[in-house]
Amino acid sequence: MKPKDKTANYKPAVDREKDLKLAIYRIQKGRARTKETKVTIAAVAREAGVSTALIHNHYPSVAEAIREIQGRSSRAVRDVKHQDLIAERHKSTNYRQENEELRTKVAKIASINEVLLDENHTLKAKQNDRKVVELVSKKPLG
Structure with missing residues (x-):
């Protein structure tokens, strides 16, 4: 049995690119x-009898043409992502x-809150210091 010639499956790049375009x-x-029925890199690879890796690695212009047909051009995707960014x-x-x-509003509110807490504390202290006397009248007014 003769060893297979490894170069038998290799086509010139120009011919391979024509096969992919066809x-x-x-x-x-x-x-x-x-x-x-759908143009995808995998479908084109199967139709041309090559691997998807061959298209990706050696025929980027063909891969880009396929993406454009699909409406997923690298340039279009990049532009959309840039606009989103x-x-x-x-x-x-x-x-x-x-x-x-x-943050500025919270700082102002915190300052007002501190003032009110201090006033409240002062008023409570004054209320506790006072002696509240209830005046009861024994005689009816009048």
């Missing part, structure tokens, strides 16, 4: 040999500002 085209047109930073700034305003 696989995408066949899937899109409903003519896939593998009966694939900007919105979250804006919210965070507003929350920090609101937090600072609330």
